[in-house]
Amino acid sequence: MRFAIATLGCKVNQYDSELIREALIASDHTEQAFSTQADLYIVNTCTVTHRADAENRRLIRKALHLNPQARIIVTGCQALTNPSDLKSISGQVEVIVPNQLGNTLNINIPRMLKRFSGHSRAFVKVQHGCNIYCTYCIVPYARGNPQSRPSKEIIEEIITLCENGYKEVVLTGINIGLYEGGIAELLDQIFSMTPIPRVRISSIEPWTVDARFLNILSKEPRMCSHVHLPLQSGSEKILKAMARPYTKPYYHDLILSIRNISPDIAIGTDVMVGFPGEDDSEFNETLAFIKELDITYM
Numbered sequence: 001m002r003f004a005i006a007t008l009g010c011k012v013n014q015y016d017s018e019l020i021r022e023a024l025i026a027s028d029h030t031e032q033a034f035s036t037q038a039d040l041y042i043v044n045t046c047t048v049t050h051r052a053d054a055e056n057r058r059l060i061r062k063a064l065h066l067n068p069q070a071r072i073i074v075t076g077c078q079a080l081t082n083p084s085d086l087k088s089i090s091g092q093v094e095v096i097v098p099n100q101l102g103n104t105l106n107i108n109i110p111r112m113l114k115r116f117s118g119h120s121r122a123f124v125k126v127q128h129g130c131n132i133y134c135t136y137c138i139v140p141y142a143r144g145n146p147q148s149r150p151s152k153e154i155i156e157e158i159i160t161l162c163e164n165g166y167k168e169v170v171l172t173g174i175n176i177g178l179y180e181g182g183i184a185e186l187l188d189q190i191f192s193m194t195p196i197p198r199v200r201i202s203s204i205e206p207w208t209v210d211a212r213f214l215n216i217l218s219k220e221p222r223m224c225s226h227v228h229l230p231l232q233s234g235s236e237k238i239l240k241a242m243a244r245p246y247t248k249p250y251y252h253d254l255i256l257s258i259r260n261i262s263p264d265i266a267i268g269t270d271v272m273v274g275f276p277g278e279d280d281s282e283f284n285e286t287l288a289f290i291k292e293l294d295i296t297y298m
Contacts, residue, residue, distance in 0.1 A: 004034040008057045011172040011202055012143075013076055015125040016098065017044045018116055023107040034059070037067045040105075045076035045086070047138055053078060053085070060089050072249025075124035081249075112157040115164055121200070122166045123242040126154055126186060127173030130197040132205075132234075133241045136275065139174060144289070148180035151189050158194045168198035176201065177208020178181055182213035191220055200224040203270075206231075206254055207246045218261040234289025235282035238275050248289060249276065255293050 003024050005016040020042065021031060030040055041063035046052040056078055063072050073094045074086050083095040094104070101264050102109040116122035129146040130139055158169055173179065173184075179186055183204070190199060199222055206229045219222055229251075236248055258265060271286065290298070 001029045001040055002032050002038045003029050003040040003042065004036065004038040004063075005042045005044065006034045006063075007044045008055055008059075009048060009077065011044060011123045011170065012125055012128070013044050014172060014260070015113070015123045016076075017042075018113055018123075019104075019109050020044075020082075020101065020107075021117065022113065023102070023109045027107050029189075029234075033065055034063075035066075036266065038063075038066070038070060040071045040073065043072070043074045043076070044075060045078040045083050045144060047076075047078035053082075054294065060086065064090055064092065066182070073101070073104065078141070080142045081138060091261075093228035100224070102260075105287040106249060112153060112160065113162055116161070120166075121170055121198075122161045122162070123202075124154060124157055124169045124174060125149065126171050126183075127176050129259065130175040130178065132175065132245065133243065135241065136272070139151075140246060141265050143174045144168055146175060146178040146180075148178075151181075152185055154186065155189060155193050158190060158196050162194060162196045166196070169196055170200045170202055175205055176207070177204045182210070182212065183208070184216055185211070187216050187220070187223070191222060196222070198222055198224055200226060201228075203228040203268075204229060205229075206251055209254060214257065214261060216230070217258070217265070224260065225264060226266040226268070227233045228270075229254065230270040231277060232270060232272050233278075233282070234271075234286035235278070237280055238282050242272075242275065243279055252289075252293065253278070255295070257290060260296050268297045269293075269295050271298060 003019050006254045007014050043059050045056040072092055073096055075096050075098050079095045079097055086095045087093055096104045127148050131145050133140050177183055233246055
């Protein structure tokens with residue numbers, strides 16, 4: 001059987017798609033580009049924005065056009081939050097929640113990756129889910145409560161990836177700072193138990209960063225000199241409306257602390273503009289706050 005996978009959204013979705021890919025190849029199926037005629041199309045959806053939902057629909061229609069007789073399976077976050085929207089596109093579309101995908105396709109989805117196709121560095125999912133419920137965010141409804149992978153399994157996966165030629169892994173999760181036992185403890189185990197030359201952390205929420213993590217970030221030579229800390233707004237009013245569990249002074253002091261211990265580190269952030277209730281005053285407050293911060297990219 002010829003299959004094609006399209007993945008939208010975050011690194012966690014990309015990791016999940018790679019597990020599906022490995023399972024299908026292990027079952028003697030052949031992968032090909034999504035732009036070609038296949039027997040099976042899988043769309044791993046994102047639903048974090050309305051644009052993501054629109055792209056999900058576009059890819060499903062593309063698959064229907066490429067091969068009207070193909071099997072089309074839609075999974076991922078929108079399959080969990082709004083399956084009826086996806087099913088309404090065509091009666092040919094099968095909407096399958098992620099944990100039922102193996103049974104549906106009659107494949108054994110592995111617990112760990114051996115490779116990460118098309119990437120020079122491999123993503124390693126260490127955590128799943130979030131229970132913070134920021135007011136703008138649908139992710140906790142799609143991904144559920146926090147769950148952490150056992151460190152032993154993560155270590156084994158990283159060693160395998162390293163043996164297969166990968167020089168860098170990116171630890172990723174829905175809210176990676178909620179890793180049970182602490183992300184710093186996991187990092188210590190990775191550095192002591194694996195030979196991987198470089199470890200990078202994907203986006204980490206500011207309130208989950210502690211002194212132990214910062215110490216590793218600044219002193220561990222195999223830790224990539226990079227951290228991404230979402231801000232979302234520089235207005236106290238809007239932060240409260242978003243239900244973000246930190247204040248402007250906290251975020252400012254965190255950036256200052258990082259710069260003090262590691263002046264050359266790359267610091268990234270995210271900012272939302274036009275949040276409901278934001279007027280010119282809140283926008284300008286955010287703008288002025290960003291100008292105060294020593295941020296590398298936004």
